[in-house]
Amino acid sequence: MTCPAGHPTTATDYCDVCGVAMPAGGSAAVPTPPPSPVATTCPACQAPNVADALFCEACGYDFTTGTMPRRDPVPAPGPVAASASLAPALEGWVAEVWVDPDWYADQESTDPLPSPGLPTVVQLATTSVLIGRASRSRNISPDIDLASDNGISRRHAQLTTDGTRWWVEDLGSSNGTYVGSSVGALPTVPVVPGQKQEVGPDDRIYLGAWTRIILRRAAPGELPA
Template identity: 50%
Template sequence: MATCPAGHSSDQDDFCAVCGLPIEAPQQSSPEAVEESPSPTAVTCPSCGASNVAEALFCEACGFDFTGTATPAEPARPQWPSLGEPAAAPETAAAIPTPPTEQPAATKPTVEWIAELWIDPDWYTAQGSTDPMPSVGLPDIVPLVKESNLIGRLSHSRGIFPDVECELDSGCSRRHAMLTHDGSRWWIEDLGSANGTFVGPAAGPLPAMPIPQGRVELTAGQRIYVGAWTRIVIRKATREEQDAFAVE
């Protein structure tokens, strides 16, 4: 194994495998006195400042190329994201709040017509009912706001909810009669009631015969008789009644 001028052991005979110095062939020493060659001068690496032997091709510390090749570029350091404050989100235009749209208040239909429900002692006597008649007093006032208004008695089990309710009069059927109008005229129609529907004038004797099948037009002042004691009068609502039903 050869030895380079720097003292490295090399398995190559031409250049040192460690520092790259050329390895000279050993000269035959003559018996004459051999001149001592001056020791090589150390070379300082311009890149890292390490001391290298003279004639070294590369710096042993950092690998700097002494032959004139450019200094190896320093590897780029990885760019890590900053751990400071998070990046601000892009500014967006602030949404302008839209004022809420005011919904118009629901208005109740104007009550133009009403039904008066009276307890009529004369009709009760004529019917000969065995049920006790309630005390006579002021009439019940029922607004008529639909084109068709059912006269009868309430029944939750059968789903019957009359518009003109004769609750206490057991002589009135659940679905007794139907009142209809076209805005100016009124009709009454019996719905197959047990005791019939009667129509009579405001003055004079009580009606004796029920109305026939089908619609019968009512004239001004006529009364409707149903059940054992109920008398119904259809008339125009007064201004006070319109105002009263409008605020309910």
């Protein structure tokens, strides 16, 4: 005989062990614990879930429809603009962009020559500088944008420097890239596309219908602080 507290006893009135009153009619029935719910294994990730779960707690699998949850696609990274923005920073250099009447006459361009005047001074902020003409549709953003000169290709040439010396590389332009001295005749032999040619301190870069570029150190106070 067992008392309501679960102790074995021979007495019928009070438990021999704990003294609790015995129920009439013999031993008290020990309550049976409710059955544990049967776990459901997710077919997608094999994680255990309760039997009546609607979704897998681990991966979101829908037990009702038998499908995985819809996930929004990860947007693809946008195209990187064709410029030298990822190159190391550079300080203290500028490019003078001139309209050169002599180069214009030598090219025999049909476009009208802009009025020659003072040069446009462009700060060279990185060690790799793209020369060309901007194109929003092709995502091209040159560091030296020669938009007014139609003889310039979109990606015409690339300048590189070690901080002291400069090189120019033609990127397969339509009209070529030329390097010539500041004195003497205009250059007639273009830079070989894909090959770097050094630009000396007294050299000038000629390209397009009328453009001449001079690379030089910035004058004191010429650049923003």
